[in-house]
Amino acid sequence: MTSQPWMEEYKKWNVNPEFTRPDPEKTLSTTITENLVKFQDKTAFFYLDQKFSYQDVNVYSQKLATYLQNLGLAVGSRIAVMLPNIIQYPIATFAIIRAGYVLVNVNPMYTQRELYHQVQDSGAEVLIIMGQTLEQLNHLNECSALKYVISTQPLDFIQDQPETIYSQSAQYPDKQFSDFKQAIDQVQVIDFKIPLQHQDDTVILQYTGGTTGVSKGAELSHRNILFNIAQNSTVFISHFGDRYATEDEYVFCALPLYHIYGFTICLFSYGLSRGFANVLIPNPRDLDALVDQYHKHPPTVFPGVNTMFNALAHHPRFRELDHSRLKTTTGGGASILKSTEALWYEVTSCHIYEGYGLSETSPTATFNPPLSRRFSGTVGLPLAGTEILILDDEGKPVELNQPGEIAIRGPQVMKGYWQQPEATAQVFTKDGFFLSGDIGCMDEQGYITILDRKKDMILVSGFNVYPNELEGVLSKHPKILECAVIGIDDEKSGQVPKAFIVKQDDSLTQDEILTYLKQQLTSYKLPKYIEFVPGLPKSAVGKILRRELPRTVQLNAKAC
Known part of the structure; x- marks a missing residue:
């Protein structure tokens, strides 16, 4: 480590900097398989009030992995998933990774132009998409690498659905259209082959920066995600102890899973790693439905963003709920405002513990210790195994409490931007620190305050x-x-x-x-x-x- 003023704070709040490093022989694929079996008798997801066990997800994802391999795709092929928080998302994600392919997360609210850019840029050969969205697409021939389109409906795993008719089939004879649930059902024998993969292989393309220019795919490796899960475990253990979740401990998953915050924190760090059940919220903008789900499945952990916490804390029915089960509220994505945190604490008696990260850092780079039982007004300390410097415009470290660009080095930092060596070179220093583009400062204890985006x-x-x-x-x-x-x-x-x-x-x-x-x-x-x-x-x-x-x-x- 270059400088570690935060180590004394680690000791104070029961955080062990010597976290357990992932086994170098394991990949995210093998980890998914092992943990789905480990927690097979536990509930993995609540979706539209129906339970799905880890065993259910294990079987469904194995079958879909088999179906994908039967398409003849080479290991490392990219598969784009454009889905909201429905049960098909984790099934598809686990299947793609287990089968040896690269997951391309796509925002389901993207326009046709944005979707086509991401599919074309990634070279995705398969697109998994909502049926309603698929029907609105035109000119799929613009996606020259795309060969297979798999469509699904929100209720496919809740009730029987009529067979889907694909109007695009005749229009695009070079592309094969199929149905998600039918693809799984037609696989009688689960015979997918465990692919040969290494930790440094790319496993996710997480696109970022699309609203400020042409979006770039951050290449995240098996190692990046596995290390970030292990790093996040130090925060979990400091608060909950080194244990797995009980059957009635839930994560409130209102964050979209296609976003790296929800993906790593909800799906992996709490879900697959610790055995929590995720309560899937398909549309977090529907506050009444969100409050209903919170009432039915009171969470232990609630990761979210400032606007969500603010809206809920002002919601009359939410204020009347029993919040005694809520033990941890984590904030990220944008700064948590002090006024929001104060109102949230007034309503729930639970502080918001803010962290910080980016798509390029898998995402977690900093955290606030839960045992501090306070809102610090900062994004906290560098995560275990993470080095952070505050640099001036010439790339030199500034003094404590002085503003500069936040630079991050650690095992969770991306490999680079997909097929963009020049853009990659621009965001890394010669000694391997990732330049975040965020302006911040660090105090004597190592706590980091975000002042703003450099460009804002x-x-x-x-x-x-x-x-x-x-x-x-x-x-x-x-x-x-x-x-x-x-x-x-x-x-x-x-x-x-x-x-x-x-x-x-x-x-x-x-x-x-x-x-x-x-x-x-x-x-x-x-x-x-x-x-x-x-x-x-x-x-x-x-x-x-x-x-x-x-x-x-x-x-x-x-x-x-």
Whole structure:
């Protein structure tokens, strides 16, 4: 390790830095098989109130793995999965990895253009997709490498479904269309061959950066995922002890599993590694349905994002629920606001323990110790086995408590971007640190505070203004439900902040906001424009998308 001011904090909070490294002979494929058998009698998933055991998932994924191998695909072939949190997602994921292929996770909310780019860029030969989405696709011939399309319906494993008719079959004679459930049912004998794989082989292409340019596939190896599971175990053990889950311990899986946060934390670190049952939430935006599932299956662990916690904490029925079973709430994806955490704790009596990571880090890089029983306002300490430096614009480490770019080195850091050597070279230092693009600082104990994304920083007359700081102050106002701040061009100052506000109370005025902010912020940090909006654009994970906010001055925007 280059510098380890956080080791004393590890000791204080019962975290063992000497985590058990994965057996170098094992792959994610063999680990999936072993753990599905180990927990075969336990519930693996709740989906639409139906239970699926680890044994059920074992059999279904073995059969689908056999079906895929029977297509004649070579080991290492890419298979794209474009599904929400339905039971078919973990079945498909485990089958693809066990059969020796590379999983390409695709956002099910992607447009046709975004899907085609990802399929074409990855060279995926198989696409597993919802039937409704498939019917909306045109020009599949643009995906030249794509040979097989497997369609499914949300209720396929809940009730009998009529045989699917594929209208595209005649239009695309060079592509074979089939049905997910029928593919599994037609395999009578499970005879899939265990593939020859190594830990450094790519197992997942996790695409990132699509909304800021052409999306790139982060190549994650078996080793990356296995090490991150092992690293996350140090946090679990510090809190729960080195044990497996009981039958009535659940993970509330409202995070989309195609996203690396939900994928590694829900599906593997808690689910497959510790035997928790995941409560699958297909549509986290349906708050009433989400609250119903929380009531029916009160979770032990709830990984989520700020917007989700904020919305639930304001939901009248959620506030009335019994939260005594909830032991850990973990936040990531975007900064957890202090106001959100305070309200969440008021409602649930459980703190939010914030962590930090990226698609390129599998994802976890930092964590807050659960035994601290507090909200630190930081993203915590470097995860065991992880080195973090804060670098200036010249790539040199800065002093403690000084801002700079967060650079990460560890076994969970990706191999690189798929078929993009130049882009890969740009994000790695000569000594192997991954440049995150995030601005942060580290204190004397090793706790890291995220100030902002490097590209989101606002430069006002030469002064750095971080949107996260403004949003943190705004969110504390009792009449504000949600907010976002961006920089817009200004002839005098170069850039100025603009605030978008979703009201909690209709009586809120722009003058009231300005008066409040002037008591909290120095003048150059004050937003020059304030605009009230009915809602904010969000990703499927619930992260507010600043880049989709208009960088123009609307008629109803208050000039300050």
